[in-house]
Amino acid sequence: MTFRIQGSFGGSTLERPQSLTFQAVRNGSDVLAKEIDPRGSIAGLFGSRVRRLRMAAGLTQAELGKKPHVVSTRITQIERASGAKPTESLSRALDEALGADELLVDLWPYVYREAFPDWSQAFMERSARAVAIREYAAHVVPGLLQTPDYARAVLSLDPLLTGEEQLEERIAARLGRQQRLHSPDRPELWVVLDEAVLRRPVGGPVVMRKQMARLLEAAEEPHITVQVLPFDQGGHGVMGGSLTVLTSPDESEVV
Numbered sequence: 001m002t003f004r005i006q007g008s009f010g011g012s013t014l015e016r017p018q019s020l021t022f023q024a025v026r027n028g029s030d031v032l033a034k035e036i037d038p039r040g041s042i043a044g045l046f047g048s049r050v051r052r053l054r055m056a057a058g059l060t061q062a063e064l065g066k067k068p069h070v071v072s073t074r075i076t077q078i079e080r081a082s083g084a085k086p087t088e089s090l091s092r093a094l095d096e097a098l099g100a101d102e103l104l105v106d107l108w109p110y111v112y113r114e115a116f117p118d119w120s121q122a123f124m125e126r127s128a129r130a131v132a133i134r135e136y137a138a139h140v141v142p143g144l145l146q147t148p149d150y151a152r153a154v155l156s157l158d159p160l161l162t163g164e165e166q167l168e169e170r171i172a173a174r175l176g177r178q179q180r181l182h183s184p185d186r187p188e189l190w191v192v193l194d195e196a197v198l199r200r201p202v203g204g205p206v207v208m209r210k211q212m213a214r215l216l217e218a219a220e221e222p223h224i225t226v227q228v229l230p231f232d233q234g235g236h237g238v239m240g241g242s243l244t245v246l247t248s249p250d251e252s253e254v255v
Contacts, residue, residue, distance in 0.1 A: 042110045043081040046091075049107070051079040053098040068093035085111055087165050088172075112173070123246075126254055128180065132188040132247035136229075136238055137197050141211060143174045144181060144189060145218050145226075150211040151175065153203030181224070190225045198228065 054064050054075075061079070062072035068090055077083035078094075086094070088108055095104035113124065127133065135142050140154050148171060155161075155170050180186060193215075201208050219226040229236070246254045 041081060042107070042114045043085060046086065046104065046107050046111050047079040047081045049100070049103060050075070050094060050098070053100055054079075057098055064094070064097060067097035084162055085114075088112070088169050089165060112169070123244075124177075126246050126248065127177075129248060130187050130246040131249055132190070134190045134245040134247075136192045136194070136243045138194045138238070138242045139197065139200070140202060141193070141197055141215070142191055144178055145191065145215060146174065146178075147207070147211050147214045148175060149207045150203055150214075153207055181221075186223055188223050190227075192227045192229055195228060195230045 054061070057064075060072070061075040065072045065075045070090065074083075078086050086108065091104045091108040091111075094100070095102060098104070133144070140146075141150060143151070146154070151171050151174050152167070155174070156167055158170075161167055161170075181189065198212070202211075215226055218224045243255065248254070
């Protein structure tokens, strides 16, 4: 196990249909829409269940929207599987309002994952099953070793973020994946950090000091190896970006 740092920090698979056609008419504050095929996507399944539960409860979209304090058009979007995906907190609020007995809460993680590209979904699934993870990080600390504040600083830079709530969900999802490092089936983790990762003050000096402490702490774990590739080593074969190699239980490897 090796950990070397030089310098200091500031003092101290389902495919979504290409298009969906709806026939809708106004009925007071509600929108009666043709029910989408729940087999088309996880978001479609989620929306279909919300619609059926709402109708069984005898609620209009406007009446349901008042419970989690959202406008009726947001409920329409969810039922149609259009627009922004429902957040975890909204899914939980709808579940409670409709007495869904955790059905919507259980479906939400799959709705969330569906928002990612197919390759990203496949990577997360393989990573969750990997017996060994080897990673070279060129720009930022790998997600499995990030502190909450560092994760926030990194994820908040995404220009596609829709708001604070989505940011919080992404942070929670990233930190949640770290739990596997403490589980009985934890993988062997070997991380090589480019020196640039440690020199770049993401989030500011305080955030970086805490992140450095986390790396030192992780390096003491018997199943985690943290190494640093210093600048003075010159060029190397993966200078173009980061690299992750996942080893599956059958010993096959995916890059």
